[in-house]
Amino acid sequence: MLRRDVLFGAGGAVLLGGIGTYGWRSSTGSMADYAEYVRHLRAPLDVHRHDRELIRFATLAASGHNTQPWKFVIRPGAIDILPDLARTTRVVDPDDHHLFVSLGCAAENLAIAAAATGRPGEAQADAEGRVQFRHSPGAPHADPLFAAIPRRQSTRADYDGRPVPARDLEALRKAAAVPGVRLVLLTERRRIDPVRDLIVAGNDGQMRDAAFRAELKDWVRFNPRSAAKKGDGLFTAASGNPVMPDILGHMAFDMFVTAEGENDRYARQIDSSAGIAVFLAEHEDKAHWVAVGRACQRCALAATALGLKQAFVNQPVEVARLRPALASLVGEAGLRPDIVMRFGYGPALPYSPRRPVEDVLA
Numbered sequence: 001m002l003r004r005d006v007l008f009g010a011g012g013a014v015l016l017g018g019i020g021t022y023g024w025r026s027s028t029g030s031m032a033d034y035a036e037y038v039r040h041l042r043a044p045l046d047v048h049r050h051d052r053e054l055i056r057f058a059t060l061a062a063s064g065h066n067t068q069p070w071k072f073v074i075r076p077g078a079i080d081i082l083p084d085l086a087r088t089t090r091v092v093d094p095d096d097h098h099l100f101v102s103l104g105c106a107a108e109n110l111a112i113a114a115a116a117t118g119r120p121g122e123a124q125a126d127a128e129g130r131v132q133f134r135h136s137p138g139a140p141h142a143d144p145l146f147a148a149i150p151r152r153q154s155t156r157a158d159y160d161g162r163p164v165p166a167r168d169l170e171a172l173r174k175a176a177a178v179p180g181v182r183l184v185l186l187t188e189r190r191r192i193d194p195v196r197d198l199i200v201a202g203n204d205g206q207m208r209d210a211a212f213r214a215e216l217k218d219w220v221r222f223n224p225r226s227a228a229k230k231g232d233g234l235f236t237a238a239s240g241n242p243v244m245p246d247i248l249g250h251m252a253f254d255m256f257v258t259a260e261g262e263n264d265r266y267a268r269q270i271d272s273s274a275g276i277a278v279f280l281a282e283h284e285d286k287a288h289w290v291a292v293g294r295a296c297q298r299c300a301l302a303a304t305a306l307g308l309k310q311a312f313v314n315q316p317v318e319v320a321r322l323r324p325a326l327a328s329l330v331g332e333a334g335l336r337p338d339i340v341m342r343f344g345y346g347p348a349l350p351y352s353p354r355r356p357v358e359d360v361l362a
């Protein structure tokens with residue numbers, strides 16, 4: 001997104017005239033300082049502060065608009081993950097579907113990190129979508145998905161079009177196997193193209209919707225200083241876009257982020273991808289949305305471990321009228337599709353920010 005990745009392109013440069021280098025830097029902060037902030041966020045897990053460190057690793061999970069809509073409660077032998085209903089996105093996610101998928105992503109990181117560092121356990125979601133992770137001491141379990149947690153990112157760049165070998169597709173499928181969740185992998189162009197067209201159609205509707213644009217802009221962080229200060233949201237550089245002072249960013253968003261430009265970009269990005277993964281829960285309820293989050297986080301971690309990049313392209317699940325067409329295209333008519341991800345080989349981009357652990361404790 002910016003769409004969740006904002007396209008300021010050449011037009012943005014027009015806004016730059018007249019601002020000196022010093023004024024610019026003092027209002028944006030530096031990418032070097034941001035890299036140092038990210039280094040701490042993504043440092044290796046320190047078992048001497050085990051509960052807090054497990055929570056830090058949980059927060060490195062994906063979340064819609066990077067809202068991080070979670071609160072953690074540390075109890076003896078358990079960590080609970082609760083929804084933070086102050087962090088909903090009413091326009092793009094009116095029924096909190098993405099919010100509960102995001103809790104599932106965090107739950108999966110938590111369970112993987114705990115097992116890998118000698119605290120294996122079970123994460124269970126109740127009917128309200130609250131997750132309880134009960135753990136006990138055990139032998140550390142080596143898992144390539146654990147090493148992938150601090151390296152995973154949503155990479156909103158063009159990929160190089162190379163296909164993924166069949167054994168790696170199978171590894172993705174195996175890693176993402178979670179009860180109650182179906183995964184459809186599309187790798188043939190004739191099957192990807194109609195899904196691309198639905199993604200573009202959904203994007204077009206969203207980018208012409210003033211309420212969607214306003215909510216999205218609210219979560220965009222236009223420079224490293226505001227990204228690190230707020231610790232959430234969609235940092236432009238993490239989507240391969242320029243950084244600029246907030247005031248210019250707001251103007252550039254309004255002027256240069258157009259439906260046409262973003263549609264073209266999505267079409268190009270999907271054409272450059274090796275495949276598309278569609279996740280569908282067998283039931284439409286909060287516990288199943290958490291399960292979808294667990295499956296798609298596992299898929300993203302497995303992709304990272306295999307040297308692949310991935311990014312969400314959820315427009316046809318966010319625009320409700322497009323869901324039936326997507327479900328039919330993937331042979332699952334009657335189910336609500338939950339998540340759409342593209343994958344392939346591509347460059348690494350700067351990481352997105354996170355809030356400190358103290359801010360996510362209930």
Ligand SMILES: Cc1cc2nc3c(=O)[nH]c(=O)nc-3n(C[C@H](O)[C@H](O)[C@H](O)COP(=O)(O)O)c2cc1C
Pocket residue numbers: 001002004005060061062063064065066097098099101102105152153154155156233234311312313314315351352
């Ligand atoms: C439920 C859910 C829906 C998402 N939808 C989109 C999307 O449609 N487009 C997009 O570019 N990113 C989407 N994302 C990715 C988030 O924006 C991303 O996880 C967040 O900005 C944090 O960045 P990271 O994944 O690189 O750590 C989604 C993530 C989740 C969990």
